[in-house]
Amino acid sequence: MTKKRLILTFPANLVDQPITYQLVKKFDLMVNILRAQITPEEQGKMTVEISGSAKNFQTGIDFLAGLGVGVRPLAQEVKWIEDRCIECSACTTICPTGALFVTRPEMRVYFDKEKCIACELCLPACPYGAVGTDRDDAL
Amino acid sequence: MAKTIQEINEKIAGRQAVVFTAEEVIEIVRRKGARKAAAEVDVVTTGTFAPMCSSGAYFNVGHTRPRMKLGGGHVTLNGVPAYTGLAAVDIFLGATAVCEGDPKNSIHPGRFAYGGGHVVEDLVAGKDVKLLATAYGTDCYPRQELETWIKLTDMNEAVLFNIRNCYQNYNVAVNNSERVIYTYMGILQPRMRNATYCSAAQLSPLLNDPLYRTIGMGTRIFLGGGIGYVVGPGTQHNPCVPRSENRVPRCGAGTLSITGNLKQMEPRWVRGASFVGYGTTMAIGIGVPIPILDEEILINTSVEDSDITAQVVDYSSAYPENAGAASLAEVTYAELKSGSITVGGRKIPASGLSSYARAKEIASILKSWISEGRFLLTQPVETLPSTDSGMLFKSLSERPVEKFSPISTGFGG
Secondary structure (H helix, E strand, O other), rough: EEEEEEEEEEEEHHHOHHHHHHHHHOOEEEEEEEEEEEEOOEEEEEEEEEEEHHHHHHHHHHOOOOOOOEEEEOOOOEEOOOOOOOOOHHHHHOOOOOOOEEEOOOOOEEEOHOOOOOOOOOOOHHHOEEEHHHHHHHO | OOOOHHHHHHHHHHOOOOOOEEEEHHHHHHOHHHHHHHHHHHHHHHOOOEEEEOOEEEEEEEOOOOOOOOOOOOEOOOOOOEOOOOOEEEEEEOOOOEEOOHHHHOOOOOOOOEHHHHHHHHHHOOOOOOEEEEEOOOOOOOOEEEEEOOHHOOOOOEEEEEEEOOOOOEOOOOOOOOOEEEEEEEOOOOOOOOEOOOOHHHHHHHHOOOOOOOEEOOEEEEEEOOEEEEEEEOOOOOOOEEOOOOOOOOOOOOOOEEEEEEHOOOOEEEEEEEHHHHHHEEEEEOEEEEEEOOOOHHHOOOOOOOHHEHHHHHHHOOHHHHHOOOEEEEEEHHHHHHHHHEOEEEEEEEEEOOOOHHHHHHHHHHHHHOOOOOOOOOOOOEEOOOOOOOOOOOOOOOOOOOOOOOOOOOOOO
8 A cells, every 4th residue: 555645747738638537547546636726728736645556556656657747746744944934924824724823812823733734835925934845855 | 291201211221111012001001091101101112023125235345455346346145136336345235136047937936035135134144145246447446356255244334224114004915816916915815815914013113103203213223133223214104194093094104214233133033035926025123112201102002903904905906006095995903913804795814924923022122121221212303204294105107208319328429
């Protein structure tokens, strides 16, 4: 059994094709869509959690790569860099799970790692680089 | 029972001054009543920590051997261009200057990872930055190229100079279009799925002195962790806007120009910022003391978030088009800080760009400086233009320029 979170990028020519359906139907994979941004005639980007037997997982990924879908691992976790955070709360309405949240009336900003699904939506929302991923360390 | 700044300073010097933050004083006035509280309280401290694009700093980097005239040449600090239209080794660096070679918004939305604000933060943090310069060379300044590391302590002068800061109130931003927009008010989701605001409200300096009775040219302030001064009204100072009964402006109004020695400052209070799709900027921590000279001044400092209103503006059309007043709704900071506002019957999640937690920390630090007798108040040498000034904040009136006109370019022979 293999289970991985991945970021799939679809070139414009594939955006209108039911690729996720084929992952399920042909390769018996379970696809949990965490986040999707697909604009017709432009590039699409989807954050997914794919699970299935190791063999099916690998052939499924090969199938995606063969079609020209970009496959890269999602960061394992989003890090909150407390020193960089000025507690403005800009991220708190962007975070979909309430992992980044503000206490009231003190207006202090905190990060609850347990609630974070590593969707990375907070990264562009923070002007101070106070959230990062473990991918940043590898770069 | 009026007090003077001199009397208050005598109490500060004797560590006898009674000081509260603009948040604490609300409860004091509620409990004791304005008259009694005005007699007891000497100073109320305010604070704000938010991005402000009209920030920058000037530096004198010291003369090279042989001498070089950077003035009129080209200078970058860590790749970020500085303004050189000054004397030989004076340069000015603006917060929104973008690193040379940055793709900006050619790949939209650009990340704007590093700019002028970040250079200032790095310098304040004591880091070395790379100074690269080219110049045309003169008889008195023959050198034409320079490449060196430089840090804050190497410089003769390093001075923060913000031509505008401390906006007295500001817009609440929403996006009523069908696509995500990237603004200086942050990322705004389509169909008004979020709202952003940018004021410390009940802690904000000019909202606690709405008619500028005590804050003026020469006011000594907390600036970036050090001491700074108010230079005068900031650009776009606009006192004659609609106000509530408590005389607090209902939209952006007064502003301050401020200055202070960067060498005293701390990186906690001087931060470069990157707004995706917009550009770079800078946040500076500012705290302004308000001397309680009479009851009216005290009542003004007891203003609460629920008494301060702001206008909700659509940043997908009304703001960029600048076609006139177009408020979608008026909301209070109490609503904004509750986490959501209601516009047209719809509940919209709201988040801040101005840090209330840090504004409170600044007001507390300034309070302790004053309580410990380490910070004396100043009498402004000039007050800021107020509601009786008739000042008007104009948009640019464009006039057609005829092409191929024979107007002299200055190079005429």
